[in-house]
Amino acid sequence: MYRYDEFDQEFVNERVAQFKDQVRRRLSGDLTEEQFKPLRLMNGLYLQLHAYMLRVAIPYGTLNARQMRKLAHIARSYDRGYGHFTTRQNIQFNWPTLADTPKILEELAEVQMHAIQTSGNCIRNVTSDQFAGAADDEFADPRVYAEILRQWSSLHPEFLFLPRKFKIAITGAPQDRAAVQVHDIGLQLTQNAQGEVGFVVFVGGGLGRTPMVGRKVRDFLPEKDLLSYCEAILRVYNRYGRRDNKYKARIKILMHETGLDALKQEIETEFEAVKHTFLDLPREEVERINAYFAPPAFETLPAVSENFEAEKRATPVFADFVHRNLNGHKAPGYASLTISLKPIGGAPGDASDEQMEVIADLAERFGHDEIRVSHEQNLVLPHVKLDDLPTVFKILQANGLATPNAGLVTDMIACPGMDYCALANARSIPIAQEISQRFHDIKRQQDVGDLKIKISGCINACGHHHVGHIGILGVDRKGEEFYQITLGGSADQNTSIGKIIGRGFPANEIADAVETVVEAYLQNRVGPEETFIETYRRVGDAPFKEALYGTV
Amino acid sequence: MKVITANRLLDGEVVWLGPDGKWVEVVGDARVFEEASELQQVLQSETVSEERQEVVGVYEIEVAYKDGRLTPTRLREAIRALGPTTHPYLGKQARPESPAA
Numbered sequence: 001m002y003r004y005d006e007f008d009q010e011f012v013n014e015r016v017a018q019f020k021d022q023v024r025r026r027l028s029g030d031l032t033e034e035q036f037k038p039l040r041l042m043n044g045l046y047l048q049l050h051a052y053m054l055r056v057a058i059p060y061g062t063l064n065a066r067q068m069r070k071l072a073h074i075a076r077s078y079d080r081g082y083g084h085f086t087t088r089q090n091i092q093f094n095w096p097t098l099a100d101t102p103k104i105l106e107e108l109a110e111v112q113m114h115a116i117q118t119s120g121n122c123i124r125n126v127t128s129d130q131f132a133g134a135a136d137d138e139f140a141d142p143r144v145y146a147e148i149l150r151q152w153s154s155l156h157p158e159f160l161f162l163p164r165k166f167k168i169a170i171t172g173a174p175q176d177r178a179a180v181q182v183h184d185i186g187l188q189l190t191q192n193a194q195g196e197v198g199f200v201v202f203v204g205g206g207l208g209r210t211p212m213v214g215r216k217v218r219d220f221l222p223e224k225d226l227l228s229y230c231e232a233i234l235r236v237y238n239r240y241g242r243r244d245n246k247y248k249a250r251i252k253i254l255m256h257e258t259g260l261d262a263l264k265q266e267i268e269t270e271f272e273a274v275k276h277t278f279l280d281l282p283r284e285e286v287e288r289i290n291a292y293f294a295p296p297a298f299e300t301l302p303a304v305s306e307n308f309e310a311e312k313r314a315t316p317v318f319a320d321f322v323h324r325n326l327n328g329h330k331a332p333g334y335a336s337l338t339i340s341l342k343p344i345g346g347a348p349g350d351a352s353d354e355q356m357e358v359i360a361d362l363a364e365r366f367g368h369d370e371i372r373v374s375h376e377q378n379l380v381l382p383h384v385k386l387d388d389l390p391t392v393f394k395i396l397q398a399n400g401l402a403t404p405n406a407g408l409v410t411d412m413i414a415c416p417g418m419d420y421c422a423l424a425n426a427r428s429i430p431i432a433q434e435i436s437q438r439f440h441d442i443k444r445q446q447d448v449g450d451l452k453i454k455i456s457g458c459i460n461a462c463g464h465h466h467v468g469h470i471g472i473l474g475v476d477r478k479g480e481e482f483y484q485i486t487l488g489g490s491a492d493q494n495t496s497i498g499k500i501i502g503r504g505f506p507a508n509e510i511a512d513a514v515e516t517v518v519e520a521y522l523q524n525r526v527g528p529e530e531t532f533i534e535t536y537r538r539v540g541d542a543p544f545k546e547a548l549y550g551t552v
Numbered sequence: 553m554k555v556i557t558a559n560r561l562l563d564g565e566v567v568w569l570g571p572d573g574k575w576v577e578v579v580g581d582a583r584v585f586e587e588a589s590e591l592q593q594v595l596q597s598e599t600v601s602e603e604r605q606e607v608v609g610v611y612e613i614e615v616a617y618k619d620g621r622l623t624p625t626r627l628r629e630a631i632r633a634l635g636p637t638t639h640p641y642l643g644k645q646a647r648p649e650s651p652a653a
Contacts, residue, residue: 027562033608047608049632050643051564080642095642097563347638418628419636429638479626 001062001370002147002292004112011154012109015116019043020102027099040098042122043105044115048422051095055118056108060128060146060170061089061373063113065360068371070111072356078104083356085341085349087413087464088167089127089373090118094420116154121162123153123234127169129177130374133293134336134382136328140189140197142172144290145226148281152227159234163241164249166234167206170199179375179491181205181214182467184251185233190220197223203233203263204255207461211497212252215260217267223286225271227279232271236263296368296383301333305386311393318393320442321404326389333386337367339379339396340403340411344440347429348414349377358399366392376413376452378406408445409453409518410436413464417457417474418481424457426474426481427507431455434511439518448518451532454489467491469533470517471498472510483510487517487544488536501541502549513548520547554591555582555615555622556600557632558607566632566644567607573599575607577644579633580622584615 004012019039026036040046044055056071063071071091075083078100079093086092096104108114117124126146133141149168153159159166169183180186186202199221205214221229237251240258255263312319327336339359341349351359359379363371366388367381374380384392396402405411412435415421417428432455439445454468458475465471471486482504489498505513518532524543525535536544556569567575568582576582585591591612594600600610614625624630634650635643644650 027605029603029605033561033602047559047564049628050566050635051559099562418631419638424628427637429636433638481627 001064002059002143002289009109009112012112012114012116015043015114016102016105016109019105023098023102038120040101041119042116043101044118045096045098045101046119046422048094048420049418050420052098052101053420054093054096054101054104054115055086056091056093056113056115057118057125058090058113058373059150060126060132060143061130061375062132062143063371063373064369065364065371067111067113068356068360068363070107070113072353072360074104074107075353075356082350082352084347084416085351085373085377085379087375087377087415087462088118088125089130089375090125091373092416094416119165120160121164121166122160123149123156123162123166123168126150126153127167127178127183127375129171129173130338130372130376130378130380131177131327131336131382132172132372133295134327134329134334135173135175136330137175138173138330139191140172141290141293142170142178142187142189143293144286145187145189145199146170147289147292148226148286149230152230152279156234158238162234162238163243164246166237166251168230174493176491176493176495177374179464179467179495181493181495182207182211182464182491183214184237185230186214187226192220199223199226201229203267204252205495206250206252207464207466208250209247209459209461210250210253210256211461211466212256213495213497214252215255217260217264224281224283225275226281228275228277229267229271231279232267232274235270235274236266240266295331296370298331298334298383299385301331301385301387303332305333305389308386308389311390315390317397317402317404318390320446321393321402322389323446324404324408325406329383331383334383335386335389337381337384337389337392338374338406339381339401340405341378342405342411342436343400343403344410344436345433346436348412348432351379355399355401358395358401362392362395376411378411404442405445407450407452409439409448409451410445412436412453412455413468414455415457415463417455417463421457421462423460424474425459425476426457426483428455428457428463428472428474431472431474431483431507431510435514438511438515447528448522449528449531451518451521452490453514464491465489466497467495468498469536470514472514475504477504481507483507483513485510485513485517485548487541488533490533499541501544516547517544520544553615554585554612555579555624556585556591556595556610557582557613557629558600558610561605561608569594569600578649579615579624582615582622584622585612 201218202214372380418424456463486498570576
């Protein structure tokens, strides 16, 4: 993985020193809260309901054991023994004090981590496929370009005060696991007829109160133009994006109001002015960054592991686990392992300091020292030998980390909701917990099959409810928590925004309603091979509406 | 019936304005305002000023007596007064002096 050079390290160290001084001046009264707030936000520090919250960047969701141990240490020493992994592939600590924050940032800098640009109207952490560099369907490793984009966008002087935040996602596989079409810029690695590497470029996707699927602006952007083209998009956005209304400030609104053709023309005109300048991406630079992401030295192994197969036959819980939590690997005899942070009845995305230590140990012993965070709030060991999986499973099992539910109904995304978040209108986590309990039986979950439930506690949609197969949005209705259901959303290569199915439900009825929707799917599917989203797309709203509200 | 709330600058702790002008950590210890004029007077006074470097985000909330205890009426404020409903062992609710502990 990428390692800081002297410039990166110096930059992060200077930033820590700067923030330390800013905190000192705040505490001494030299800075007012009004002056200090934008400064703390630039360093990932929010003030939430109960305490400050520190959001730490995990670039494109990749970290090593040493970094994970540092996160565990921070959770234990400065927080309350846990951290929350987010849909932005970051981690949030919910209880740090302001006074401790500079020290936490110093500790993070020791392991090449920081909280810069995890908030504010700037280019945020670039997100990517959690199986990058490992997946058997991958065309090229997207992290190379994510890292190049990270270097370009870090403290980019033109783009630190954009109209609103700006999110870029990139995938290198045809199966989009990075939700690129619901980002401000979505990049899909591809190649042209000459075999040259490039990108399909989407612009103007996003969730929040006005969900939009990104519009394709380029079928093929050559690799060398990556930064020039992104620079052109950002300049056009910076120039024309609305600053008068924060709810209309994202590039998706600009795309919607300007129209695809006109905006594309603006981008191309700007691109003409930018390209062939210093932003041309030299092949040598790509190679230099590529070397950091060189695959580990995989052993030459048979595709089938006897040890693995025997354990599957002997231990049904192991068979259940690997049936769902493995992803195909490009090297024979290896797999990528999803460690679900969705135990039955748990808070989605939370991991204790002990669990983080266990995962760090496993990564070192069995996983070439690599860990990933998925936007679905799980952790991944991308390179594990099939031979080692029985041992890895036993260790996970002993630490409450062997939930065999990856991609199943209980593997839900949920934002922190009103239990923590100052913006939320309703709670999310208790709803996720109740649904999880309802579907606790693994045989029932397997029977239901692939199903993504996503829950947000307010219209800002941090829980991605618009792109849930079943989406749940919490709202405040006359002081009571109330939940709307959307159906048919999806964030993969066939991205769609879910439709509101009908009137919402109070908190004590929402789990019943979800169960009703799932039962309606089971009754309407042509067979177990037809997934929830396929059935919904075939039959539409009607059977679900009828199941929820009766014949109208 | 209202009380004044904020978060403490140093650690973000949820606090309410107490009867002696000091910020208190338990809502039950807060000064209760029955009169709107009195509340506005205090909200505009030096006592709750952020410039004193004690708290940030000062605002008023509605409270009521529930089972004899002073309780915020809105769920959001009730959660602030106790801690996350999903983690009963965290926040104010987990403290020995808390009525919820």
